[in-house]
Amino acid sequence: MIKAISTKSLEKRYGNSFTALSDFNLEVEKGSIFALLGPNGAGKTTLIRILTTLMRQSSGEALVEGFDTRFHGREIRSLTGVVPQENSLDRYLTARENLELHGRLHGMPAPVLRAKIDELLELMGLAGRRNDFPDTFSGGMQRRLVIARALLHEPKLLFLDEPTTGLDPQSRRAVWEYIRSIAGSMTIFLTTHYLEEAEHLCDRIAIMDHGRMIAQGTTHELKKPLTGGTTYEVEFESDASAFFDLVKKMNCVKGFSFEGNTALFRLESWECLSELASGLSGAPVRRISLRERTLEDVFIAFTGSGVRE
Ligand SMILES: Nc1ncnc2c1ncn2[C@@H]1O[C@H](COP(=O)(O)OP(=O)(O)O)[C@@H](O)[C@H]1O
Ligand SMILES: [Mg+2]
Structure with a gap:
């Protein structure tokens, strides 16, 4: 160089x-x-x-x-x-x-x-x-x-x-x-x-x-270094919390949260996606998308979220 x-x-x-x-x-x-x-x-x-x-x-x-x-x-x-x-x-x-x-x-x-x-x-x-x-x-x-x-x-x-x-x-x-x-x-x-x-x-x-x-x-x-698994966003046709029990049993799901019709699933790795998809088969899923890490996530992770003067 x-x-x-x-x-x-x-x-x-x-x-x-x-x-x-x-x-x-x-x-x-x-x-x-x-x-x-x-x-x-x-x-x-x-x-x-x-x-x-x-x-x-x-x-x-x-x-x-x-x-x-x-x-x-x-x-x-x-x-x-x-x-x-x-x-x-x-x-x-x-x-x-x-x-x-x-x-x-x-x-x-x-x-x-x-x-x-x-x-x-x-x-x-x-x-x-x-x-x-x-x-x-x-x-x-x-x-x-x-x-x-x-x-x-x-x-x-x-x-x-x-x-x-x-x-x-x-x-x-x-x-x-x-x-x-x-x-x-x-x-x-x-x-x-x-x-x-x-x-x-x-x-x-x-x-x-x-x-x-x-x-x-x-x-x-x-x-x-920040990825810590991958996060997928799943949009259902109705309230996502109704699918809580279904998801709870899946081994590959390391964490999830929901808001309205949308749920966030944190998976161990992207290979788990097929397990998630088959686990949800039959459920009224409208959309599954990968939530990409942005540079802003990296920045906040390294410097904290406190406001600077
Ligand atoms: N001439 C100076 N005298 C004393 N402190 C200074 C002076 N210039 C900058 N600082 C301090 O040094 C730190 C770094 O400032 P600066 O290099 O301007 O940061 P940035 O450009 O990343 O905002 C700040 O805390 C600032 O208050
Ligand atoms: Mg400056």
């Missing part, structure tokens, strides 16, 4: 007492889309700040494109683009001027910069608004402008800190479409609360909480 990011025992303390990142180990493969999930306050933004050299770790090592964050800030900043959690656009500059300023700060020659700005404004669907100020933009348009800015100097690695938080469903979809369209040409590292989106878009996912890595892998790998 060629690594775009690798951290070893990374640690960040704010002040003397509070540890925001603790013994954090992470590897992100070059060219992949990697999602970091975690409740508010987990330490996601702290990690991105360290990886983009906006902040220094307290101890441990972080390599970005092979460069050490402690010694090669300039190299790392030229190879990475960042979409910060807050939009951070200059409200006194037009959309175009915001991009121009960023390009100049990155030392891009004027003709290259002009062409690149036109291309990105077009790609992000903002060409018609190039001379308007960000304050007149919707949340989704501002986000797209920040993404355009992050892509301007053609980074090899793009960081997106909650790129779709606070956007309406249409804008969220648009932002994900753009992310998908640039994927493959660079490594993408993002944080999000939208687990379903992460599930569909990302190659690998990590879950962190309280500054620590809790689990990482593909969606499939993350779901595996």
Whole structure:
């Protein structure tokens, strides 16, 4: 695996007492889309700040494109683009001027910069608004402008800190479409609360909480240890509780509950389904469906259901 990011025992303390990142180990493969999930306050933004050299770790090592964050800030900043959690656009500059300023700060020659700005404004669907100020933009348009800015100097690695938080469903979809369209040409590292989106878009996912890595892998790998049998949903034509006695006797059923006409059966394994089906033969069954574990189940199982501020 060629690594775009690798951290070893990374640690960040704010002040003397509070540890925001603790013994954090992470590897992100070059060219992949990697999602970091975690409740508010987990330490996601702290990690991105360290990886983009906006902040220094307290101890441990972080390599970005092979460069050490402690010694090669300039190299790392030229190879990475960042979409910060807050939009951070200059409200006194037009959309175009915001991009121009960023390009100049990155030392891009004027003709290259002009062409690149036109291309990105077009790609992000903002060409018609190039001379308007960000304050007149919707949340989704501002986000797209920040993404355009992050892509301007053609980074090899793009960081997106909650790129779709606070956007309406249409804008969220648009932002994900753009992310998908640039994927493959660079490594993408993002944080999000939208687990379903992460599930569909990302190659690998990590879950962190309280500054620590809790689990990482593909969606499939993350779901595996949790399955604990399979759950089937059975809909009857009438009240499901009437079939209680029938079900009670079945060995393969490890648990069940019912609500109205629907019953949930937890089976030891999917092979038990035929036993369940024959046990229910004669009963007025309308529908049997597999209840799939979602990434949200995984997330809640690892981080608990308490609300975070
Ligand atoms: N500059 C700071 N000074 C002190 N504490 C901070 C600072 N920035 C973040 N924190 C704390 O560190 C923890 C992690 O924050 P953050 O990295 O922003 O989490 P996330 O992005 O996952 O919501 C939180 O408890 C937060 O309050
Ligand atoms: Mg954050």
